[in-house]
Amino acid sequence: KSFLQKLWKGNVSAKMLTPHLQKARREYLRANKLGVSYTGKHNSKKLNPQELLCVLKKRAHVRTLDGKEAPFSNLGWEKYFPQTPLNLLYRQGFSSCAVVSSAGAILNSSLGAEIDAHDAVLRFNTAPTRNYERDVGNKTTMRIINSQILTNPIHHFTDSYLYKDVTLVAWDPSPYFADLHMWYHKPDYNLFPPYEQHRKKNPDQPFYIIHPKFTWELWKIIQENSNEKIQPNPPSSGFIGILIMMSMCQKVHVYEYIPSYRQTDLCHYHEQYYDAACTLGAYHPLLYEKMLVQRINQGSEDNLLRKGKVTLPGFSSIQC
Template identity: 50%
Template sequence: MDVCPRMWRGPRRTWKGCICVTFACLCLAILYLVCTETAIMLRSQYQSPRRSWQGRASTVSVEKLIRGIQTLPELNSSASSTSISHHRNMSGAPVTLVREIAKPSGARGSWVTGLTGFFHRLLVVLSGDHRRGESLDFPRGKSPWRVWNENSSSAMLNKRLQKVFKTYRSRNKYSMPPQKERPRLSHKRSAQELLCQLKNQVKVQTLGTEQPPFNTQEWATFLPSLHLSQELGSLKNCAVVSSAGSIRNSHLGREIGGCVIWSDSHDAVLRFNAAPTSKYQNDVGKKTTVRLINSQVMASNKHRFLENALFGEGILVAWDPAPYSSDLLEWYKKPDYPIFTQYKEYRQRHPSQPFHIMHPAVQWQLWEVIQENSDEEIQRNPPSSGLLGSLLMMSVCEQVHIYEFLPSRRQTDTCHYFEKVQDTACTLGAYHPQLFEKNLVKRINQGSDLDIFQLGRVTVPGFQSLNCSGVSY
């Protein structure tokens, strides 16, 4: 007896034939989808001798690719930005990302969401829409998806942001001396050269009682007696978790770690400003080892810095924009926000919690490296908390994973995962030279473009792991 009755065997059996034909077409469509998406990922990883959209050397092992595919987060349309920055201009993320590629088998989420996403991608394939990856026959050396372009420039900004960018670039709030005309570099620095330049030129340090005006008995009772590296101890794998809106619905919490039922994937986790973990553990994890906060948050009535229990976990590190000269006495007399008043008050209320203040020279040393490796003049303002926090962890850890500083496929204009405020400035920067910071981070990334696209994860070595002997920059 035939499994699929022929269409001409009578009207009563016609509907059975339609079901069989429809089922067969659906099976073929599913097979096509699976083969297409698998081919895209494998081809991009193993046939491409370069690792970025423009091209950079990269190799990915089969085991790493399989682990990546197994842990891919659920697809959605959210995306990237970073923590609160000064003057209400948040910092943020990417250029254009191509639409999602494939739904991983291991992704979490409701079956309704998964089923809806599957049929959406199925329609994309059947309709011949190649926005997923331009085409299957992409040129050798190019990925089938777009990630952050390390050559991004201010020309890509819209008119509003270009105006803001030029305004901040022309201002000189922090008393920078006239910048000498910079000779163009004879060659674009490699990742190793950039890492060694950061290691040697940016001295990550916090305030101590060695220098005036902090060499007094009063400040000796407030400033920690131990250096930050001594308090943290020996750290291997560390995570820097941005406050970007794109991390929401990422399901990265298990990888970041910190929940009771989850293993700790990282020895230490750094978070920014008022970014919470409560209610968001599935996306951002729970552990907080270090919290980097800017002086604007400390002074804000909204965040209730002195009373909010959010700030009571982990080691606090505060920073405040200071004059370019990094003169401590000048800064102490006129900080950007009342960081010293708030610091003393907090220490009196919480004397047992470690609390450090970042030395202002760090931000301008880092700014110099960003400017030197940029093809145009950048904003004359300090780098973002996101990059400062990344450098801080690189100074104490063997390896650092930075999440959603470079945007994943979940790109969005939502500034923070815990708020609904939207602004494109959170994505491309305004007050901070965020655009150029991301170029730098993309260049030093040791991971793959697949990690960035799917997970928003950048992998960089810690300074103690670097061998810079014989490296010139």
């Protein structure tokens, strides 16, 4: 069986990756830059899909900064964070949602119309819709951005159309044991000044910062349910986004996160850059995230192979 066929079955190990990617994973494990310490179990009991969904529903509570905790409370930042918590922003929630990965494999998929038919669409970082409508659609409800988007001028965060008229959710890797003080003073990329500026200029645009506790809780759930040691780095924006949508939607349809038969080393559909790490992971524990998502997929195998589409129940649709 090919690697891809094994991935579709959720049956892969880091040992099946290219030597280059195996080495990258080992080096992240050794460096452990964020000081991750994991003493919990490693897949001591393999959970069935329903049990896994219940673990996610019970523990993956979306959390964003609200300004009530120090140092933000002392800095008077309560006024900058949105009044409405993210999980209450869309009061009724959505019935059907799309999560659109930025993978090159979505090129030539003609999935655009299907994606736009959902009630809400989540996209990531710099992924455009203009000129790619046929394959990725053009509706964007929410965009998850990492801290580099806010801090690197190359992304034109303040004036690009990508970041207007959508709900923004930003995140930054924090050390595993850091409290908000330590993180505020030493973020990976300093997203706080551009966040403050953007909030002052655009107070009506919903714009959240993910609480690092949420990101690390997701990491722990991935690690606990994997057979191998996963990279000691936060999960990808894609995984974070899938879990956010599961808390806001009755059904979540994820496109080209687990690759279809169109799988390619082309990193992003909008860039001529080739690297298998974008799909299989180097920094992020992507391979393990994807196996976990594969295990809770309720869509058909045909949809996975042909569309790269996974269908997940939202938390409100799960009985635990």
